[in-house]
Amino acid sequence: MLSPLRAAFRTARESLSDAVRVTPGWLLLCAILVLVQAVLPAAQVVLIEGLIDRLNSGGNAWSELLGLTVVVGAMYPLAQVTNIAGQLMMLRLRLHYRVELARTAARLSPSRLADAEVVTDLEASQNATQPMSDMAIRPVQVPGAAVTSVVLCAAIWSINPLSGLLVLAALVPTVLAFTLISRMESTGWPKVAVHDRRAAYATEQLIQQRSGTELAVLGSGPKVADLIADRRAKATRVLDGMIRTAMNLELAAALATAMLFGGALIALVTGGAGGGAAAAAVAGTISGLNAIRQCGYAFGTIITVAPQAQVYRRFVRSVPAGEPQTVVSRVDSVALDNVSFSYPGASTAAVRNICITARRGELVALVGLNGAGKSTAVSLLVGSLSPDCGRVLIDGRDAARLTEAERLGHFGLLVQEFGRFEFTLRDAVGLGSPGVAADEEVRTALADTFAADLPLDTQLGQQWGGTGISGGQWQRLALARIRLRNAGVWILDEPTSAIDAEAEREIFADLRRTSADRVTIVVSHRAWTLREMDRIYVIDDGAVVQQGTYSALMSQPTGRFARLFAAQQE
Numbered sequence: 328m329l330s331p332l333r334a335a336f337r338t339a340r341e342s343l344s345d346a347v348r349v350t351p352g353w354l355l356l357c358a359i360l361v362l363v364q365a366v367l368p369a370a371q372v373v374l375i376e377g378l379i380d381r382l383n384s385g386g387n388a389w390s391e392l393l394g395l396t397v398v399v400g401a402m403y404p405l406a407q408v409t410n411i412a413g414q415l416m417m418l419r420l421r422l423h424y425r426v427e428l429a430r431t432a433a434r435l436s437p438s439r440l441a442d443a444e445v446v447t448d449l450e451a452s453q454n455a456t457q458p459m460s461d462m463a464i465r466p467v468q469v470p471g472a473a474v475t476s477v478v479l480c481a482a483i484w485s486i487n488p489l490s491g492l493l494v495l496a497a498l499v500p501t502v503l504a505f506t507l508i509s510r511m512e513s514t515g516w517p518k519v520a521v522h523d524r525r526a527a528y529a530t531e532q533l534i535q536q537r538s539g540t541e542l543a544v545l546g547s548g549p550k551v552a553d554l555i556a557d558r559r560a561k562a563t564r565v566l567d568g569m570i571r572t573a574m575n576l577e578l579a580a581a582l583a584t585a586m587l588f589g590g591a592l593i594a595l596v597t598g599g600a601g602g603g604a605a606a607a608a609v610a611g612t613i614s615g616l617n618a619i620r621q622c623g624y625a626f627g628t629i630i631t632v633a634p635q636a637q638v639y640r641r642f643v644r645s646v647p648a649g650e651p652q653t654v655v656s657r658v659d660s661v662a663l664d665n666v667s668f669s670y671p672g673a674s675t676a677a678v679r680n681i682c683i684t685a686r687r688g689e690l691v692a693l694v695g696l697n698g699a700g701k702s703t704a705v706s707l708l709v710g711s712l713s714p715d716c717g718r719v720l721i722d723g724r725d726a727a728r729l730t731e732a733e734r735l736g737h738f739g740l741l742v743q744e745f746g747r748f749e750f751t752l753r754d755a756v757g758l759g760s761p762g763v764a765a766d767e768e769v770r771t772a773l774a775d776t777f778a779a780d781l782p783l784d785t786q787l788g789q790q791w792g793g794t795g796i797s798g799g800q801w802q803r804l805a806l807a808r809i810r811l812r813n814a815g816v817w818i819l820d821e822p823t824s825a826i827d828a829e830a831e832r833e834i835f836a837d838l839r840r841t842s843a844d845r846v847t848i849v850v851s852h853r854a855w856t857l858r859e860m861d862r863i864y865v866i867d868d869g870a871v872v873q874q875g876t877y878s879a880l881m882s883q884p885t886g887r888f889a890r891l892f893a894a895q896q897e
């Protein structure tokens with residue numbers, strides 16, 4: 328029972344410190360307004376008691392009436408203004424959390440992005456930003472309501488101690504109910520997040536132009552819609568269970584509170600208080616009960632948001648502060664030195680005792696059947712996977728000694744699933760460099776491509792009212808990013824898979840022409856592109872089974888390479 332309470336206190340403290348940093352002005356205003364409101368019910372009790380005593384004694388009660396009018400009249404507008412100030416504070420905090428999360432996601436390393444748990448945590452953190460900002464005013468309301476409760480209880484206590492005690496005890500059922508609700512939600516929300524992520528992914532497939540068109544042509548959209556419906560239904564069932572349990576607990580708490588309230592009233596009546604005191608105590612009990620419920624509700628909201636807030640904060644803290652990446656333009660060699668690697672849970676190694684070396688000025692190719700281990704070898708080189716044994720060498724030094732950012736700075740990597748970034752042409756190509764890319768650099772990177780003469784402000788992507796471009800053209804832009812980056816090692820995984828034969832020839836001729844100052848590693852399935860290579864590594868079932876130039880490998884007709892590419896000989 329203690330841990331949800333501890334989590335709630337921690338969440339309240341962290342939420343307050345976020346508000347102090349992000350929106351101190353609105354926080355201060357909220358705090359002042361809440362404190363002013365906190366004393367109003369007590370003032371109301373004093374004024375009612377005074378009014379009734381004055382009336383009973385036949386005296387002039389105008390000043391009490393005026394005071395009561397001001398106090399009661401101020402309650403509603405003050406509550407409204409507090410509400411608006413709270414909303415403005417909430418807006419600023421939501422912006423802060425969303426930006427913080429985007430910046431955190433931008434710092435995720437390739438290895439962490441491959442971890443399903445990290446992506447689920449990211450999704451859950453995204454869902455947490457709204458409730459976290461919505462509850463930002465609660466840590467202010469709790470002390471306010473607590474002040475009200477304590478002052479009122481003290482006032483009632485002076486008339487009838489048992490009533491005061493019962494009013495104070497009315498806090499317990501609400502806090503208890505919310506504590507139990509929070510326990511349940513802390514296990515329920517992660518399940519909802521998993522279903523939501525699956526549903527969001529399937530929805531993306533339906534609405535993304537490429538996958539959506541494929542599904543429409545296949546007439547299979549409804550099948551994906553069924554998958555979405557299934558996931559949404561599962562998430563709804565979890566939520567349904569949570570809401571029902573929460574409702575039952577809240578009802579039970581309300582019933583217990585009503586009984587305590589009744590008990591407080593009975594104690595007052597049977598306690599023999601005088602007319603004015605009894606009337607004031609009854610009014611005070613009603614206000615006190617309200618304040619206590621508010622306090623319980625505000626605290627309960629913090630308790631229920633705490634599990635989500637904890638996921639958010641754990642995730643944000645788990646990603647180390649960003650280390651700026653510096654692109655290393657000159658690299659003399661990279662190598663996999665006797666490297667083996669198995670994916671978690673796999674029965675066989677994806678690569679086994681692999682030795683691959685590529686030096687500056689060389690064009691090196693990795694070839695092999697689907698699933699042979701080429702992409703795994705590339706991931707090991709750039710560091711998104713770590714070898715089980717063996718070493719990755721950059722300029723002869725163990726790459727494991729470099730930080731992730733230092734290591735990535737050596738590479739320009741074009742992956743098979745290259746990004747189709749629907750930004751402006753300038754931004755889409757400028758992403759090649761971690762720094763700000765000058766327009767001339769972007770233009771140089773785009774030279775000899777379809778986009779050479781397009782304005783750099785051209786918006787890409789039809790869904791934004793921009794230019795739609797072909798698959799091959801997207802790949803040219805991905806290549807332009809590698810050019811702009813100008814890292815010492817270029818790793819191009821099927822760099823021309825979507826590009827026509829003529830452009831492919833130009834690209835490979837260009838690679839050869841410009842290869843002197845860098846290390847170039849290409850994964851390719853096309854025989855003719857391999858003729859240009861200084862060395863070809865043939866990978867089969869995770870092991871290097873042959874290496875040599877195209878002609879040397881072809882001269883071994885029974886070798887793996889010749890058998891792989893015999894049909895493609897021109």
Ligand SMILES: Nc1ncnc2c1ncn2[C@@H]1O[C@H](COP(=O)(O)OP(=O)(O)OP(=O)(O)O)[C@@H](O)[C@H]1O
Pocket residue numbers: 670671673677695696697698699700701702703704
């Ligand atoms: N994330 C992963 N988890 C588990 N196994 C994987 C993972 N990625 C690849 N594999 C397995 O590792 C082996 C090597 O895969 P890899 O992607 O390196 O092959 P590849 O030669 O690049 O294939 P392709 O030519 O199709 O791109 C395959 O058996 C594959 O099923």
